[in-house]
Amino acid sequence: MEDQIPVSSPLITQEDIDYVAKCLGEGWVSGEGPYVTEFETKFAKICNREFAVSVSNGTDALDLAIAAIGLGRGDEVILPSFTIVSCLSQVLRMGATPVFVDSDSESWNMDTDSTVNSITSRTKLIIVPHIYGLPVDIDPILEAAARWGIPVIEDAAEAHGLFYKNRSCGSFGTASTFSFFANKNITTGEGGMVLTDDEVLQAQMLLRKNLAHKPGQRFVHEQLGWNMRLPAYQCALGTSQLDRLDYILARRREIGSFYHSAFAEVDFIQLPLRETFYASNSYWVFGMVMADDAPIKAIEVQNELAAKGIGSRPFFQPLHKQPVLGAFGLASQPTLANAEKLGRDGFYIPNGLNLSDSHLETVAESLLSIFEKC
Numbered sequence: 001m002e003d004q005i006p007v008s009s010p011l012i013t014q015e016d017i018d019y020v021a022k023c024l025g026e027g028w029v030s031g032e033g034p035y036v037t038e039f040e041t042k043f044a045k046i047c048n049r050e051f052a053v054s055v056s057n058g059t060d061a062l063d064l065a066i067a068a069i070g071l072g073r074g075d076e077v078i079l080p081s082f083t084i085v086s087c088l089s090q091v092l093r094m095g096a097t098p099v100f101v102d103s104d105s106e107s108w109n110m111d112t113d114s115t116v117n118s119i120t121s122r123t124k125l126i127i128v129p130h131i132y133g134l135p136v137d138i139d140p141i142l143e144a145a146a147r148w149g150i151p152v153i154e155d156a157a158e159a160h161g162l163f164y165k166n167r168s169c170g171s172f173g174t175a176s177t178f179s180f181f182a183n184k185n186i187t188t189g190e191g192g193m194v195l196t197d198d199e200v201l202q203a204q205m206l207l208r209k210n211l212a213h214k215p216g217q218r219f220v221h222e223q224l225g226w227n228m229r230l231p232a233y234q235c236a237l238g239t240s241q242l243d244r245l246d247y248i249l250a251r252r253r254e255i256g257s258f259y260h261s262a263f264a265e266v267d268f269i270q271l272p273l274r275e276t277f278y279a280s281n282s283y284w285v286f287g288m289v290m291a292d293d294a295p296i297k298a299i300e301v302q303n304e305l306a307a308k309g310i311g312s313r314p315f316f317q318p319l320h321k322q323p324v325l326g327a328f329g330l331a332s333q334p335t336l337a338n339a340e341k342l343g344r345d346g347f348y349i350p351n352g353l354n355l356s357d358s359h360l361e362t363v364a365e366s367l368l369s370i371f372e373k374c
């Protein structure tokens with residue numbers, strides 16, 4: 001059964017449709033031309049970056065940035081356990097060794113001190129994903145990385161339009177990556193972007209996203225690339241969506257405040273932080289974590305919501321426990337208690353941009369009635 005209130009739903013307006021139609025009407029269908037350049041230029045500008053390279057999705061953005069920065073066997077890469085597998089795949093494919101750090105139990109982001117303390121002379125990359133709409137406390141990580149000369153990839157797939165201490169998310173580190181999947185703050189259906197200020201890195205990425213034709217000698221290949229081109233009509237959708245980013249963030253914050261008030265009295269759930277000293281939450285998703293002694297488990301709550309036609313999703317499952325690590329000889333990993341708890345007890349509820357206030361009230365009342373029964 002399809003959920004009557006889906007966990008996420010993209011906002012596609014008539015302006016979006018008109019702009020995509022204009023692009024198609026002019027015959028721009030492949031991954032080049034003025035609509036691609038326009039989206040890349042505008043996106044780089046709002047993030048305060050020199051260069052933007054559009055790609056097919058956010059996973060490609062990470063693969064491309066990691067490949068272009070370069071990793072070798074035995075190199076260590078620091079990343080949180082509590083994130084999406086897209087942060088890990090290319091690290092493993094290049095034979096490097098992931099060093100997983102635990103999450104802060106309040107912000108659900110990678111713990112800044114653990115990250116800095118995990119740096120060794122073998123560390124060759126740090127991947128910093130902002131989780132669920134609240135930025136990572138990134139300054140101490142950037143400072144330590146600069147001291148050691150280690151590149152940083154900022155994964156801002158859940159952080160379009162956000163600020164860390166008045167600086168744009170997407171502007172930090174060697175490269176920043178974005179996703180424009182259907183549930184992200186702005187969407188091109190599928191789509192992604194890498195931003196950088198490094199011209200040499202940009203050239204490496206342009207080469208590799210387009211089959212790595214030798215510059216000036218098409219169909220000659222000195223290395224292997226991929227086809228990660230993002231079609232023009234999707235770029236047109238992205239450009240049109242960008243105009244609405246402020247509204248989208250404001251609405252997500254409104255939904256966040258509504259849920260915060262609705263669940264303020266429930267003492268066995270942990271809600272997202274509203275703000276920290278460096279940023280305010282934009283609630284890309286509205287998550288909650290059941291306390292250890294809660295009278296009901298996250299999965300049971302999710303099942304009861306589903307029975308009422310209300311969508312929800314479990315949190316990320318920790319990367320340091322993923323079965324695929326075994327294939328790389330990395331099955332044995334230290335315990336990361338916070339990441340494991342988040343994966344076990346966390347889930348998020350509908351906050352789609354098409355939901356009306358009365359939908360939100362239905363979600364809140366349904367969830368409260370599930371809680372009251374137990």
Ligand SMILES: *Cc1c(COP(=O)(O)O)cnc(C)c1O
Pocket residue numbers: 057058059060083084086087129130155157158178179180181190191192
């Ligand atoms: C969504 C997401 C990605 C992957 O993006 P896709 O476009 O789905 O491939 C990467 N990192 C984070 C943090 C994400 O939330």
